[in-house]
Amino acid sequence: MHFIKHTRLFIANNFKQIRRKWLTLPFLFVYPIVMTALIAIILMTFFTPSKQDPIQVGIVDQDQSQETKMIMKILIDSGQFGELFQMDQMTASDAEQGLVDDQLSATITFPKNFTSNLYNGVSVELPVVGNPNEPINSRLVKEMVNSAARHIGASQANILTINYYAKQTNMDAETRNDMLFEQFKDFLFYTLSKDEAAIEHELSNAVTASPLHYYVASGWFVITTIWMLLLYNMLYKENTYRMKERMKLYGVNALQQISARIFVTFVCVTILSLLLLFGLQRFLGVPFYLEDCARLGLLVCLYNLSLLVILAIIEVLITSQRFRLLVQFIVAAFLILASGAIVPVLYFPIALQQWLSYIFSYEALHWIQEILLHERLYADYIPLSLMLGVFISILAAASLWKELTQK
Amino acid sequence: MKQIIYTRMMQWKKQWLGIVCWSIIPLLIPICIVLGTSNVQDDAKIPIGIVMEENTSTANDFLDEVKSAPFIRVQQLDKTAALQQLEKHELDSVFIILDGYEEEIMRGNRNQLIEGYHSDLSFAYTPVKEMVVSIVQQDAGRYRAVKVIQDIGERYRVQEQWPVEDMIRKSQTIQKDENLLRSSFTYLGEADSMESGELVSWNVWGLWSIAALLATFFLFDWIIKERTSGVGPRFAFFRMSHRAYLIGNMFIYTIFLGWMNLLTMVVYHYVLHEALSIHLFIVLFTFQLTCIMTAFLLATCFKNAYAYFGLAFAITFMIAVISGAILPIDGITGGLPWLEKWNPVQSVMNGEIHYASFILLAIGIAIWYAGKERLHANS
Numbered sequence: 170m171h172f173i174k175h176t177r178l179f180i181a182n183n184f185k186q187i188r189r190k191w192l193t194l195p196f197l198f199v200y201p202i203v204m205t206a207l208i209a210i211i212l213m214t215f216f217t218p219s220k221q222d223p224i225q226v227g228i229v230d231q232d233q234s235q236e237t238k239m240i241m242k243i244l245i246d247s248g249q250f251g252e253l254f255q256m257d258q259m260t261a262s263d264a265e266q267g268l269v270d271d272q273l274s275a276t277i278t279f280p281k282n283f284t285s286n287l288y289n290g291v292s293v294e295l296p297v298v299g300n301p302n303e304p305i306n307s308r309l310v311k312e313m314v315n316s317a318a319r320h321i322g323a324s325q326a327n328i329l330t331i332n333y334y335a336k337q338t339n340m341d342a343e344t345r346n347d348m349l350f351e352q353f354k355d356f357l358f359y360t361l362s363k364d365e366a367a368i369e370h371e372l373s374n375a376v377t378a379s380p381l382h383y384y385v386a387s388g389w390f391v392i393t394t395i396w397m398l399l400l401y402n403m404l405y406k407e408n409t410y411r412m413k414e415r416m417k418l419y420g421v422n423a424l425q426q427i428s429a430r431i432f433v434t435f436v437c438v439t440i441l442s443l444l445l446l447f448g449l450q451r452f453l454g455v456p457f458y459l460e461d462c463a464r465l466g467l468l469v470c471l472y473n474l475s476l477l478v479i480l481a482i483i484e485v486l487i488t489s490q491r492f493r494l495l496v497q498f499i500v501a502a503f504l505i506l507a508s509g510a511i512v513p514v515l516y517f518p519i520a521l522q523q524w525l526s527y528i529f530s531y532e533a534l535h536w537i538q539e540i541l542l543h544e545r546l547y548a549d550y551i552p553l554s555l556m557l558g559v560f561i562s563i564l565a566a567a568s569l570w571k572e573l574t575q576k
Numbered sequence: 577m578k579q580i581i582y583t584r585m586m587q588w589k590k591q592w593l594g595i596v597c598w599s600i601i602p603l604l605i606p607i608c609i610v611l612g613t614s615n616v617q618d619d620a621k622i623p624i625g626i627v628m629e630e631n632t633s634t635a636n637d638f639l640d641e642v643k644s645a646p647f648i649r650v651q652q653l654d655k656t657a658a659l660q661q662l663e664k665h666e667l668d669s670v671f672i673i674l675d676g677y678e679e680e681i682m683r684g685n686r687n688q689l690i691e692g693y694h695s696d697l698s699f700a701y702t703p704v705k706e707m708v709v710s711i712v713q714q715d716a717g718r719y720r721a722v723k724v725i726q727d728i729g730e731r732y733r734v735q736e737q738w739p740v741e742d743m744i745r746k747s748q749t750i751q752k753d754e755n756l757l758r759s760s761f762t763y764l765g766e767a768d769s770m771e772s773g774e775l776v777s778w779n780v781w782g783l784w785s786i787a788a789l790l791a792t793f794f795l796f797d798w799i800i801k802e803r804t805s806g807v808g809p810r811f812a813f814f815r816m817s818h819r820a821y822l823i824g825n826m827f828i829y830t831i832f833l834g835w836m837n838l839l840t841m842v843v844y845h846y847v848l849h850e851a852l853s854i855h856l857f858i859v860l861f862t863f864q865l866t867c868i869m870t871a872f873l874l875a876t877c878f879k880n881a882y883a884y885f886g887l888a889f890a891i892t893f894m895i896a897v898i899s900g901a902i903l904p905i906d907g908i909t910g911g912l913p914w915l916e917k918w919n920p921v922q923s924v925m926n927g928e929i930h931y932a933s934f935i936l937l938a939i940g941i942a943i944w945y946a947g948k949e950r951l952h953a954n955s
Contacts (some may be wrong), residue, residue, distance in 0.1 A: 200890060204897060211903050268764045287757070290750065301763040311761045314804045316706055318757045326751035327721035330743060334725045338732035352724065359717065365687045367671075367705060367711045372662055372695045380697055405882060489594065491794045494885050495601075513697070515666060518619030519649065541806050543664070 175421050182403050187433070190403065197403060198441065201395035205388045223255040224306045227276040228263040232283040236353055240279070243361065254313065268298065274306035275299045277314055288349060290329050320363065324356035324405050382542050383447055387510035390534050393442040397473060398501050401434045401480050402494065423485065424568040431477045439473050455541060464540055471553040472533035476504065478560040485567045504530035513530030529556045579816075580824035598795050599833065602787035603840045607847055609779050617926070621649040622700040625658035625670040632678035634715065648704060649745055669694040669701045671708055684723050686716030718747045732788050773785075780848055782901025782925040784840065785863055786892060792867035793888035795829065799875035800884055807939070819945055826872055831862050855927070862929050866920045869937035873944060895921055 187194065228244060230237050244256045259267070267273035276298045286293045297314050299307025331352055335345050408416070443466060480497050487493040505511065508530035514522060525531045532552050541547040588595055628635055643650045651658075651667065657877065658670040672691040680689055689712055694701035722743045729738060799822060814821075837860045844850040871888075878884040896902050899921035916922045923930035 204894065206901060208897055211897070265764070292758065296762050297759055297761045299761060299763045307761075307763070314759045316710070318759045319710055320713060322757040323710070323717055323751055325757065326747045327717050328723050329750050330747040331724050331728070333746060334738060334743070335728055338734055339729060340728070342730060348728075356717065356720075359720070360713070363713045366709045366716075367690045367692045368688050369705070370691065370693045372659065372693050373653065383697060399886070402882070402886060407882065490882060491594070491598070491797065491885055494889060495790075498889060501735070513699075515623055515668065516620060516699070518616060518621065520619060521616070568644050 175425040176429050179426050182493055183429055183433040197399050201392045224274045226254050226256045227259050227267050228256055229261045229278040231281045232279050234284040237279050268300050274303045274403040275310035287325050304454050317560045320360040324360055328352050340374050386538055386541055389446055390510050391505055394501055396438045397476055403498055404430045422572055427481045435473055461540055468533055468537050475529045475557045478564050482564050485571055508534040509529050584828050596789045599836045602791045605787040606780050606783035615902050622668050623649045625653055625667045626652050626656045627658050627672040629675040631678055634678040634681050635673050665697050669698045681716050682719050684720035686712055718744050779925045785921045785924040786896045787899055789867045790892040793871045796871040796875045797881050800881045802879050834861055837861055837864055859929055863920055863924045869941055873940055
């Protein structure tokens with residue numbers, strides 16, 4: 170009874186505290202939204218390279234053989250790499266100047282004796298020089314050359330095999346060389362049309378499971394998490410030693426204050442995050458049922474409470490303010506990462522994936538996504554509830570232990 | 577100055593744990609991140625599904641070859657299950673080896689032998705497809721060569737029969753042994769090529785500079801604490817002004833953190849194989865000075881340490897996001913060159929000495945020092 174009375178007192182006090190800080194509150198709630206949107210924009214611009222300006226690549230031909238001339242022509246004229254790369258042949262000094270002036274993203278050089286070395290089975294190196302100011306474009310060029318080199322290497326092995334057997338016949342050298350050049354051309358075009366090997370299909374997921382929906386749900390999840398971290402810590406107030414002593418005489422303990430803060434943060438953030446969620450749902454045009462609303466609400470409540478209790482446990486265990494904040498931040502970041510909000514969990518190492526179902530943020534986001542994106546009509550609340558129960562017990566035990574050991 | 581050092585040492589004697597912690601943390605965090613992610617990345621694999629419509633030796637060789645690729649995890653299942661899993665995004669992509677694969681390959685034909693399925697959430701489809709196609713291409717190419725050789729044999733009436741397996745093996749050994757065509761990658765102005773097979777490569781100094789910014793903020797909480805804990809009003813009676821005291825202490829911290837920068841450089845040189853140079857030290861130290869001055873000016877505005885820590889976090893997080901140390905940011909800075917110019921973290925990552933905010937902050941400190949002293953005896 171005492172516990173509830175005191176807690177109520179602190180809850181009222183916390184609400185007053187929030188009202189007094191009305192100026193910082195908008196900042197507190199807008200900051201995570203702005204940051205999440207910023208991160209989303211950065212990632213989007215990274216993953217969708219601008220189609221208007223292709224990557225400028227300079228090619229230098231130091232070999233000047235029949236074969237390299239043909240490669241040049243194909244690289245420059247054909248639409249093989251048309252959309253992404255724009256290739257131009259130039260001299261070595263122009264190419265270097267182009268890199269310095271930021272005109273080029275990378276240069277590829279066909280070294281002297283490129284062709285004859287290839288025919289004779291001597292290993293050849295294709296140097297790619299990247300522009301350090303454009304690391305991502307440079308890497309793309311490098312990947313392209315790598316892939317091309319792999320194909321050419323395989324073709325060349327075949328040509329050398331043909332050469333090996335042709336040498337055993339009474340074919341004269343000139344005919345053999347001509348034949349090899351023919352084969353070179355054949356294999357080159359063969360390589361260029363490699364994409365015909367596969368018939369490609371794009372399978373559309375359920376309409377509501379597009380990347381946009383996926384990342385809107387993730388973004389909402391991240392925002393909710395950060396809100397709780399911020400509001401919970403904003404309500405924190407370091408009591409002086411004398412104040413603590415006085416409160417102890419009234420039978421007040423830390424757990425009551427913590428419960429009050431958990432309650433206040435929980436109420437504020439849950440209301441706001443559900444509003445945000447339903448707003449986003451409207452915006453995306455996802456069908457919407459009353460039962461879903463109840464399911465989502467319950468999941469959000471369970472997740473929010475679990476996270477707050479975890480933050481409280483950290484607060485009880487770590488007395489240094491700075492260190493506590495760092496640990497809370499790291500734990501929140503870990504929970505966000507493990508939930509699959511940033512990188513979908515299927516790309517995680519299999520060893521980690523087995524442990525994910527023990528992490529409440531993964532469970533929560535998983536079911537929220539199932540309901541929101543895959544239109545599931547069911548969610549399993551038991552694991553989340555169990556974990557919440559365990560966290561509450563740990564919090565109670567830790568706080569009690571702290572109270573007893575303190576002088 | 578001597579007295580300041582003396583009092584500071586007295587303070588440190590009590591707070592040594594916090595000081596040591598927060599000066600070591602920026603050194604440790606990047607090491608943890610770099611080594612941690614490289615461990616995870618070694619195990620992180622792309623899950624793909626393969627459906628075998630025929631069970632011939634060529635098709636099985638193909639499957640084995642795909643399985644041996646280091647960056648994917650292959651699941652063999654039937655078509656409906658595979659597509660279902662893809663739809664639920666439990667697989668990144670699905671490849672189907674169509675019926676008649678072996679027959680077509682042996683004919684040297686490689687068109688439309690496999691079917692690839694991907695969804696709009698398949699992030700890794702392109703590289704995986706590239707690899708799968710290259711394997712098909714390779715197999716088909718060998719049989720193509722076989723056909724050419726057989727033609728030659730016929731035309732020149734070679735008496736002995738060349739067995740097909742020999743030709744295939746010959747081509748395989750040539751490809752394997754001679755490693756005919758390699759590509760090397762260097763950045764302009766760099767001597768040796770850095771070959772990293774990892775998807776994410778961290779800029780160690782970018783990570784360090786973010787951790788150092790946060791730690792510097794946290795180390796400067798003494799400005800707030802020593803003002804609130806009843807010491808403040810007493811300064812009015814000292815020979816030294818409060819500001820001179822703060823500046824003197826900042827100087828001590830600067831020297832201390834400068835030594836830490838040096839230590840960081842040496843440790844990273846041995847643990848992460850980073851280069852050592854005087855230029856680098858100057859870059860790091862100017863960055864450290866920028867952090868110190870920012871933390872200093874910010875801390876003098878605060879009375880509540882917890883709020884200061886919170887804001888420190890918010891600022892650090894924002895700089896981390898817009899600096900490109902954590903997220904790839906080239907797409908944005910291309911349009912906003914000033915962002916790169918004014919961001920000290922960016923300068924550290926580029927190995928440049930940062931002047932812009934450094935000078936601005938120094939002017940800020942000068943103005944602050946010249947301003948009116950607020951702590952009077954009667955306040």
